[in-house]
Amino acid sequence: MTAPHDPPTAAQLTEAVREWLENHVMPNVSGAMQFHARVAANVLAMVEREIEFGPAQQQRHLAGLHELGCADDAELARRIRSGELDNGRGGVRDDVEAFIFESVVDKLRVANPKYLR
Amino acid sequence: MPDSADTVLRETLSDVLHGAGVAGGVSSLTRLTGGASRETWHFIVGGEPFILQRQRPGTPRDMHVEVAVLEAAYAAGVPVAEVVTSSRGMETNPLGEPFMVVRAVEGETIARKILRDDTFGSARPQLAAQIGRAMAQIHRIDHASIDGLEGEDQVAKYVQLMDESGQAHPAFEIAFRWLEANRPAPRDWCLVHGDFRLGNVIVGNDGLRAVLDWELAHVGNPAEDLGWMCVRAWRFGGSKPVAGVGDYEQLLNAYEAESGVRIEERELRWWELLGTVKWGLMCISQSAYHLNGVVRSHELAAIGRRVCENEYDALMTIRELSAGAR
Numbered sequence A: 001m002t003a004p005h006d007p008p009t010a011a012q013l014t015e016a017v018r019e020w021l022e023n024h025v026m027p028n029v030s031g032a033m034q035f036h037a038r039v040a041a042n043v044l045a046m047v048e049r050e051i052e053f054g055p056a057q058q059q060r061h062l063a064g065l066h067e068l069g070c071a072d073d074a075e076l077a078r079r080i081r082s083g084e085l086d087n088g089r090g091g092v093r094d095d096v097e098a099f100i101f102e103s104v105v106d107k108l109r110v111a112n113p114k115y116l117r
Numbered sequence B: 001m002p003d004s005a006d007t008v009l010r011e012t013l014s015d016v017l018h019g020a021g022v023a024g025g026v027s028s029l030t031r032l033t034g035g036a037s038r039e040t041w042h043f044i045v046g047g048e049p050f051i052l053q054r055q056r057p058g059t060p061r062d063m064h065v066e067v068a069v070l071e072a073a074y075a076a077g078v079p080v081a082e083v084v085t086s087s088r089g090m091e092t093n094p095l096g097e098p099f100m101v102v103r104a105v106e107g108e109t110i111a112r113k114i115l116r117d118d119t120f121g122s123a124r125p126q127l128a129a130q131i132g133r134a135m136a137q138i139h140r141i142d143h144a145s146i147d148g149l150e151g152e153d154q155v156a157k158y159v160q161l162m163d164e165s166g167q168a169h170p171a172f173e174i175a176f177r178w179l180e181a182n183r184p185a186p187r188d189w190c191l192v193h194g195d196f197r198l199g200n201v202i203v204g205n206d207g208l209r210a211v212l213d214w215e216l217a218h219v220g221n222p223a224e225d226l227g228w229m230c231v232r233a234w235r236f237g238g239s240k241p242v243a244g245v246g247d248y249e250q251l252l253n254a255y256e257a258e259s260g261v262r263i264e265e266r267e268l269r270w271w272e273l274l275g276t277v278k279w280g281l282m283c284i285s286q287s288a289y290h291l292n293g294v295v296r297s298h299e300l301a302a303i304g305r306r307v308c309e310n311e312y313d314a315l316m317t318i319r320e321l322s323a324g325a326r
Helices: A010-028 A031-067 A073-081 A094-111 B004-019 B063-075 B111-116 B124-139 B154-165 B170-181 B223-229 B248-259 B265-291 B298-325
Strands: B026-032 B038-045 B048-055 B083-086 B099-103 B190-192 B201-204 B207-211 B218-220
Touching (some): A031 B298, A073 A094, A094 B298, B124 B190, B124 B207, B124 B223, B154 B265, B265 B298
Antiparallel strands (some): B083 B099, B201 B207
């Protein structure tokens, strides 16, 4: 799957570094260094999730943009700004809102899944 | 061991304070972590603690506006640190860059501790009402007497910042459409703190002791301060909207009791939504410091991935407010 590269995978390598930060660095430092080590471990966990979920999320996102007739997020943003996608009641169309909401939820599933309510 | 630059600062500062009627000589001068625009020092004179803030060279905004605002706030009875002396109005500034010295206020600024430590157990239930009262006190200050305060339409301001970021965020575009279509009736503009939130307040076991960080003070709609306070980021994981510990009603009732002005929850939440978008755009700016090579920092880089927290909150808020309107 990751050919020509040998094991470990990118995700496994990232995981190994994160575990080293969590199990060997963080317990042995304090204050600002511990905070920055925690930030680093969180960033690596995010990268692991992006490696796992990213490809399927990207396919879904591109398919959704295509359904709305937009090439990318920039075009979608422009068309919302121009009022082209309004629902006539001071908001955007339900299908547009639903697609964007799902994309945002996908982003959070990678960036910070605990944030979801 | 203090180096010679510190010794010079200590001696100069002692002279400046002596001139301001605070005699005794500066001791225990310690550099605290400061922001990008200024350095902060803690020191003792005659057993009393003081704070020095000195602007860094090349900082765009002049600290002297903030000094004038802080002095007006102190005179109006707002819980703030008392300015002992500053370079505002000085013909020659012995410290080089603009500075101010305030009396240190004892208490905690770290949000996590204020929300969770037992020490603040009796402070938490009072906090929302104390914040509402302090905001009302700020908003009745005569802003016309303070030179250099700016005022602009906040939606237009952040639409412009969105465009300058070079990024596309459809969720924020939805928010901008909604904000434009649902603008509350205008109010008379007043002095707005601009960054009144958990993290920028000193809290003791008796509650709110001082409002800090007046750098972003401007002229605008009073409800802007109330909405910004309630942005989810400033709840720091707390379950309630006001600083994580209070309800909208507590804040709005205390504000009304002090000011005679009733702001309804729906209007506050319009400003909370604007504040959510604003913090999202500030996250973009912070990660850009790293991406543009201004500072290399994994912490700043990672903030770019917090933008979607604000997209999520913005869309959730619009859903709630749209359902409530039907």
